[in-house]
Amino acid sequence: MTAIAHSAVSVHRARTLQDALDQLSQAPLQLLAGGTDIMVEANHGGLRGRHFLDISGLGSELGGHSWLPDGALRIGALCTYAQLQADARAQAELPMLMAASRLVGATQIQSRGTYAGNVENGSPAADAAPALLALDAVVELRSLAGTRTVPLAHYYTGYRSTARRSDELISALIVPKPDGGVSCQFFRKVGTRAFQAITKVGLSARIVWQGGQITDARIVATSMAATICRAHHIENALRGLSDIDAAAKSALRRAQDADLRPMDDVRSSADYRAEVFHRLVLQAASETRPS
Numbered sequence: 001m002t003a004i005a006h007s008a009v010s011v012h013r014a015r016t017l018q019d020a021l022d023q024l025s026q027a028p029l030q031l032l033a034g035g036t037d038i039m040v041e042a043n044h045g046g047l048r049g050r051h052f053l054d055i056s057g058l059g060s061e062l063g064g065h066s067w068l069p070d071g072a073l074r075i076g077a078l079c080t081y082a083q084l085q086a087d088a089r090a091q092a093e094l095p096m097l098m099a100a101s102r103l104v105g106a107t108q109i110q111s112r113g114t115y116a117g118n119v120e121n122g123s124p125a126a127d128a129a130p131a132l133l134a135l136d137a138v139v140e141l142r143s144l145a146g147t148r149t150v151p152l153a154h155y156y157t158g159y160r161s162t163a164r165r166s167d168e169l170i171s172a173l174i175v176p177k178p179d180g181g182v183s184c185q186f187f188r189k190v191g192t193r194a195f196q197a198i199t200k201v202g203l204s205a206r207i208v209w210q211g212g213q214i215t216d217a218r219i220v221a222t223s224m225a226a227t228i229c230r231a232h233h234i235e236n237a238l239r240g241l242s243d244i245d246a247a248a249k250s251a252l253r254r255a256q257d258a259d260l261r262p263m264d265d266v267r268s269s270a271d272y273r274a275e276v277f278h279r280l281v282l283q284a285a286s287e288t289r290p291s
């Protein structure tokens, strides 16, 4: 272990995964991967931790991604947006996750930032985490006690807080082969500009149409609550629909009001968020419908 200390901040470097797990078992250290969220916090005086464990050198154990025999994708903790975007199969099978990845910052951030960091950072305005949630991703956690998995749907326990224990790190994210193929995947981020924007309102959706009606739906809202979240009432209102007529639109809007109470904040008003999110749901239903 190497430690670099600056005033009240210390950074420990892990040499191996075992070394990282040993250190995490001994003291509460904040993990440092790409550092693209942590450095912003440091610049704004908002560091959540003071003692860091740098795992960025563990690429041989925590990096990369692989396709599992059942068609699931395993994204290693240090896999960056740029690395996954270079995979033709990910482009073909997971367009929602690729669309989200292309919109995270710019090339520099995509080359450095990791999916695991985006998930653990827990921002309600994150881009990759909601796409992963709509894909039913599972978080794999490692500690000296072993490996456990937590569905991303149960991972957030509140604003920027997660189910991870302080002796654990995210070792990977597992994305099951999505039901319904690629045509049912939809991702939209609404910000002040097309690129390099923080999400004001976002929707990641998977809407499966079969025999002219919606048979399944995953609706994930971004920047509409304290965490990214599934909108279960909207999902239920979508199931069984064959036409998005006026009655269906009203039912979807009522369902949205039951699911989500967006906030007024510096980026947007609650009314704007609610109206735009409703339109995104209608757009998702229409764009995923087979022609």
Ligand SMILES: Cc1cc2nc3c(=O)[nH]c(=O)nc-3n(C[C@H](O)[C@H](O)[C@H](O)COP(=O)(O)OP(=O)(O)OC[C@H]3O[C@@H](n4cnc5c(N)ncnc54)[C@H](O)[C@@H]3O)c2cc1C
Residues within 6 Å of the ligand: 030, 031, 032, 033, 034, 035, 036, 037, 038, 039, 040, 077, 103, 104, 105, 106, 109, 112, 113, 114, 115, 116, 117, 118, 119, 120, 121, 125, 126, 127, 128, 168, 169, 170, 171, 196, 197, 198
């Ligand atoms: C200019 C700029 C633009 C950005 N634009 C966007 C954007 O458009 N959309 C977006 O979603 N994000 C954006 N971000 C935020 C950031 O790039 C992403 O959230 C990124 O994925 C974070 O990954 P990282 O590896 O850099 O995380 P880090 O900064 O290293 O860590 C982030 C958090 O995750 C924890 N962590 C990291 N790895 C692990 C692990 N393996 N196990 C447990 N905890 C871990 C850290 O302790 C920390 O709390 C932007 C950042 C910058 C600086």
